[in-house]
Amino acid sequence: MQTAQWILCPICGNKTRDRIREDTVLKNYPLYCPKCKRETLINAKELHITVIKEPDA
Numbered sequence: 001m002q003t004a005q006w007i008l009c010p011i012c013g014n015k016t017r018d019r020i021r022e023d024t025v026l027k028n029y030p031l032y033c034p035k036c037k038r039e040t041l042i043n044a045k046e047l048h049i050t051v052i053k054e055p056d057a
Contacts, residue, residue: 005020017032021047
């Protein structure tokens with residue numbers, strides 16, 4: 001059986017509207033948080049999520 005988890009917002013820590021499973025792979029995924037209304041880029045692999053820091057222009 002596959003386990004699934006809600007993706008938590010890296011800024012405020014609340015649940016977002018997206019879920020990932022163990023076999024999900026995301027690259028440069030724009031994660032939107034409905035509570036803090038911010039969007040961050042993330043990578044996800046094997047339920048491990050990393051935030052992509054955007055360089056300042």
